[in-house]
Amino acid sequence: MQYLLSVIHDKLDLAPSDEMAAIDVFNDRLQADGHWVFAGGLGFPNTATVIDNRDGAAVVTDGPFVESKEYLAGFWIIEAPDLDVALKLAAEGSKACNRKVEVRPFL
């Protein structure tokens, strides 16, 4: 079972080096224990572009699809047998990156 761990942040700043180091330690542990699928940090929301090609004529809009103070700063995709394991890993990840983390199952 795979879960998306979304890293939620509300300021336009990057993680300082001590947080980056803690994230590396956590990532190593995810890989060593077989939980790792993928992870990445994202550019700021103001670098986003929305494209709508549902009608065949692609409409391009500058900016994120939703304007809010909180935004998606990065994510992990993990493999875990159930929500308890996913929540534990999310708690460790939240501590490591010093941000809130949303846990959501893949279908």
Next chain:
Amino acid sequence: MFDNLPHEPLGAVDDDRLRLIFTCCHPALALQTRVALTLRMVGGLTVPEIARAFLVQESTMGQRITRAKAKIKAARIPYRVPSAEDLPGRVSSVLAVLYLIFNEGYLATGSGTDPVRSDLTAEAIRLTRLVRALMPDDGEVAGLLALMLLTEARRAARISASGELVTLDEQDRGTWDTALIAEGHRLVRERLASGMEPGPYQILAAINAVHTSARDIRDTDWSQVVALYDQLVTLDPSPIVALNRAIAVGELDGPEVALAAVDRLEHDLAGYHAYHATRAELLRRLGRSAESRVAYGQAIELAGNSAEAATLKRRRDQL
């Protein structure tokens, strides 16, 4: 006496129930959802019954339960009793749900329901016993069970023949259930003997042990009750605890001192029936009838329990 015996191993059915309780009380579900789901899945209550108990539309309650079941499935909330390492962190959520179920039974809020619902109190006690079998050394589990038993012991005295709620001072103590009281007292003594710092449920159980030790309201050791509330306030500084402490202070230091303490809670408790009912009683004892009548009126308006409203009306009309 019974607690010195080794605990019976749980049967397969009980194991299933425990697993179900921990699934229904998972912290990834909202508290109200946990309560509803536990009553539906573990207690076997119908959706209309649960909806009535919590004053929501049947369709709303049905949706809440359906959504919770879908989340359990989609997010794979596990169907198991947590590992020994995780149990202490998970059990507090279970105890909070069981206490809410018990309280809804003991002071039912539904307009079409009985004022006291023994089906809910009995179910809460039964489930708490199951959790205790799983965690016999946990102080708060023992505390909650003792609290429920010592409260349930007074159930027969709680509603009068005319359907009014009978307050502690007016109850016929001869109708209290002595077996439940003995079991509750045994649990409280066991916790005291452990020498460990008590949590909120254990302190509430101890307060109820003091009440159920008094043959008459005048025999109540109020200084002990106030001391226990002082201890509780340090763990749970909520205005409701402060209100109950003020009531005990009233018995010890008189209504004037108590009223001053109660009036300080107006900002937090103006929408809570027991705040106005307490003020009404204290004002009555101080001979301030006009103010008391107003406070009774506010309490009656806010009371969700029909038997309690009936008592408040009689007392107001006696002024």
